Amino acid sequence: MSAVVRSRPWLLTLIALAVLVAVNTALQPSFVQPAVLQSNLTTFLPLTLVAIGQTYVVMGGDIDLSVGAIAALVNVVTVSAIAAVGGDGLTPIIAGLAAGLATAVVCGVINGVLVAVLRLQAIVTTFATGIVFAGTALFVLPQAGLPVPEAFWRSYGATLIGLPVVLWILLAGLAFALFLGRRPFVAHLTAVGGSRVGAFQTGLSLSRVRIGAFVLSALFAGFAALCLTGETASGDPLLGQSLALSSISAVVLGGTALSGGSGGPVGSILGALVLGMIGNVIFFAGLPFAWQTLVQGLIVLAALAGGVLVTRR
Amino acid sequence: MTLRSGLTNPLTLAAIAILALLAVGETLSPGFARGDQIVRLLTVAAILGIVAAGQNLVILGGREGIDLSVGPMISLGAVIAGNIMAGANAAILPAILAATAVTFLIGIVNGLGVTLVRIPPLVMTLGMTAIVQGGLVVYSQGIPSGNAAPALMAFINRPLVLGLPGILFVWAIIAVGLTFLLRRTAFGYAVYAIGANERAAMLVGLPVNRIRCLLYGLSGFFAGLTGVCVIGYTGNSFISVGDQYVLSSIIAVVIGGTSLAGGAGGYIGTVLGAVALVLLQSVLTTLQLENYGRQIIFGMTLLVLMLLYGRQGRLRV
């Protein structure tokens, strides 16, 4: 049992998720209806995606506090690009997506170069770049607005081969995580996070691996931003402010140690869903509104503590 | 000391930054560096400096020490103090005691989570942030009542001796006391020791967990005290009044040359860091930039400061 849990700490996160789903269903019988499930998934998806990207940075022994600001920047760049290209059809949307994701990659490279090449501490650096990215987002779009074309948000809320698009996106994220997990990159990332000196002496290119992780983190923050754009159908320079800290909670809940060198994105996906479900359950438990934040805080901290205790030997 | 090491010494650099910012401010807006303006800036810096004192201790203690919960603890301190004072001078002392006692205990809980349960500090204090925020909502029902006593407001906002408000003397006492604690007491030596190598500290007989708990407790204490200062500065409070101090307290510590890895640094640097940070914000306000311009310059300045001396060692030497 303990060996299984140690190598796959996310099994416990999965059990927690199952319990939360059961409790939620008991409190809110309509939870299992496809429409309700889809709307819940739509709410949880952005954090889930950010958490996948954050996992890679954390596995490499770094941390990315700028993901929320990157999401805001990608959001405003996307809607501004769509508006700038103008017109109907797919062209403006594709231009918007490309501009948004390119912005994300640039942000990731900036973070990665500052941390891995110029050797700055990740936590303060990404906090500072986060301020710069957030400022840039305000520069691009000072006020919330600029609606996106109907095709954009309609297709985000649509179904494809009988399944909602949001579910396809989640599955794609999972598939990507599994794909990458079998590539040498993740082994090298684990090595870089587990022992910098050891990885260097072994001849790994530390900066390339760490920059790669930051780019992945930024890219997933970008995907999350596109999902949020699909959900809100407009631009908001202040969007996603809680994403950084929530994604770190999700990563820890999923069994990845903040010290680096262990864990993986599958756990973080479950961790993000658990975080969302905790909010749900508290909402439907009928607590007085004033108490909800407190109780949610207590449960999340207890879950984090539990996660830490389980992954520790 | 060579010129190069002098320039990369955080204390020198922070001092140079302070002078440069004063010069820039004065150029942009004559009167920026006037005596009363500087006193006003120092008052703001003192409030930041007091919360940064606790942050400094936690970071010095190492093992990724950091306290993200100072924000809501400041708010809680302000709300408790406001409720107890309710505008009455006689209740100032009980208000200070109650506010700091509660936040000290919250800090101790942080410390217990970090030491006994071994939750990473970032996660523990992040979780505590949500809990204290929730607790504040319950305690105040969303809209804090109560306000500062006139004597407290005078102590913080009006000149007391030599044209300086009382809070600056409190800050000076904290700076001297904390520096003495760190450099001349066994407790201070123990803080650096556990920050430098926790296992070695345990093997020389230091009660590592107890010391670390106390550091988080002290961070809570200073956050509570900051809360009292905040309500004394503005007169009343709201439930997120402390949020702005979380990251600025960490940055003041980093600008002051304390390593986030722990075991190296000190409070004098943090004092300079707090002054430099407040000056920077003030200069950016003077520039009358749009919000985004302020943010971008602020973030860039941080990055430049980090590039100057926050760099970590090369793996290949």
Place this chain on the structure above:
Amino acid sequence: MTPGEAATAAGGQDAALLDAQGVGKRFGAVVALSDGRLRVEAGEIHALLGANGCGKSTLCKVIAGTVAPDSGTIAVGGDVVQFRNPRDAEQAGIALFYQELSLIPQLSVAANIGLGREPRTGLGFVDRRRLNSEAEALIALFAGVAGAELKPEAIVADLTPDLRQIVEILKVLARRPRLIILDEATAALDGRQSARLFEILRARKAEGVSTLMISHRLDEVFAVSDRITVMRGGATVAQLVTAGTNRDQVVRHMVGDARIHPVTSQRMPPALAEPRLTAQGVRNARVHDVSLSLRPGEIVGLGGLQGQGQSALLQGLFGALPFTAGRVTIAGETVALTRTADAIRRGLAYVSGDRGRDAALTGRSIFENLVAALLVREKRRLVRPSELDPLATRHADSLNTQYAGLDAPIGTLSGGNQQKIFIARWLATGPRVLLLDDPTKGIDLAAKGDLLAIMRKLADEGASILIYSSEDAELIEWCDRVLVFNSGRIVTELAGPTLDHFHLARAAYGEAA
């Protein structure tokens, strides 16, 4: 290699496999290397010797691309090369065994061995089956001496120190280098494991692969090496053919004019007195039912193979790894040692050989490192450096420590001098019981001599000393009696005529003495 062949090589007609000339490197104000010279021929085992801080590890790291030299040239097979990083050196066929290990604790043995050069499937995925089978083949080299836990899937963090060291060796071998550099590769290995390593190296030598070995064990050096290069004070001082020299000559080159401590003969057994420290039936994670008694003035050794519970016993007595059962008395009084502070205040001191992990307050001054235990022992509240400086200086000087000043960071000292500061840390507390956990790991002969002298002096003044050493010679020369450990138990006690290499080795391997 015969002397005739050596002459050819020295003549320099053929390009050597490795030829380093005039290599220099300084770290801040400290000159680590001034004139490192080294010439390794193809197909030889070459020993690099010298006292601590002589620059031999730095020279190896320069050759392996981990450290950037300030001056000098390095030629591989006649071509001058400039390595920018370890990868460049690896591509030139050079692989270094790192004394402090370059393993990733969280990864499996196979992943560590293959790190950075993983076999891939057609889709670009890591071919785990091939990764594991390649590791399996390498592990087989140590079959019979390495314990069954050493498997491709095992996580490195779970392995004992000797097995981790073997994995590091396998990682070097997996790179199929032309030049293997082993920096203290046998430090954590027991006799059979070391012997197996040398068999492997001889086999590689027959294939034309060379080995450059750093070792503090002269027996090993004379048993396996073809030639010897000796360094002193950052420069190469002698290049010798092993068959044409002897230990005395080598040691003289190593220490130069420095005094060599004479090996003192067995001491008089201490007078019968009440035991200072006794343990009855103590247990913890790695100690099973151990009893012993230690009298004032006695130096008692703990022998046996690596990791048989010796260190766990010392840490248990010190309160760092508290006992779960049994009874400990100090001066006749039963004590419960659950915290190190209690042990320190009762006059116990613990010196670990693992400086980086157990002793160094990294980045702090020598002064802070030195007084750390004293402050606890004396329950001081205030620290006045001016008051403690003379005392700190006295204890640092008593071990002939070389340092610039008490305010200098601990990291400016060489490993051996750091260890002296950590020993001085405990001498300053005036210990009555000294627990030494492989204290001479990685320190040079002169420092060992100084440590022995200090131990003798303390014992003569009435202190009791319990020492574990991974070097049998130290136990034999230094101790009044030796308790030999196997699997967490004392299997035998050696003293007087039975305290010799033969009995020690036999007892360690589980045969009755």
